[in-house]
Amino acid sequence: MPISKHTDNPASLRLRKAVRADAALIARMHAQSWAATYRGLLPDTFLDNEAPVERATHWKKRMEEIDAGEGIVWIAELDGEPIGFVCLVDPDVHGSVLVDNLHALPGFKGAGAGTAMLAAAQAWALERGARRLHLLVLEGNQAAIGFYESRGWRFSAREDDHMGGIDIVSLVYALALE
Template identity: 50%
Template structure:
């Protein structure tokens, strides 16, 4: 007999910084293997993401930020982290709320975690009185682009960026929130 698992979302805390970093690095290592240098993904990304999330979760302004962790909760009460989202209000931004991170771990893609996390970020932004979200996705990340477009996000421009020691292009997508 198999046990059913439920997908739940919970707010991340400062203590979750190592977990967020590990999930972020694992996601990049799987997703960006053809987009970023192998040396960066194999030797640097873990430490780089650990420093990033430690600083981010300790930074002031948490009232402008939403960080949620998606977990599969089985009947045995075991909780397995499967992804996370980070959204942040950007005062003065013409684009609205930044959906800065949305990651579902590769082994758990397709179970609805990304969609649930995105919907939670949209609901949070709407509750903040915002009318739009935006995100950046690396040019060449075809699966993420297809996912965002299926969810109603629209391409709105490209910007140069620098990641993993190389110059890249980040595509900006926007999502208009219904106000009803």
């Protein structure tokens, strides 16, 4: 799905559908994003040592599920360089699409990838008859919370979880589709 963004320095931002061979790339981007975003929220040893290995295993399996038709992953590229990704899961019984992951690499936040990926997510969800999107945000991730709230997403619930060897709270945010 090509999406262009033009700036003073002509750069091309586009989304491409990920394939199984992209699993390692997605895992690296995911671990890099976590290491930058969750520093101070999750243990450094988890972010630096365990997350890269865990994400590699996760994305190998997840891309097999995506290939089996259980959703879609797009990779955001700026001038051909991967800078982020989004993973969507087919609508649930309530007509809601889970935005399973949305990450832009450190250094590329503000390049428009997050906004482009959310727009693609909305279009994809609507094509499948979904009535809303939902996602989880780690409590304390103020940048992500501000990003979603500024785009109309609303807090809907809190969920206790466990990640990186510690108890955490995930905030559920949702966006009604019209």
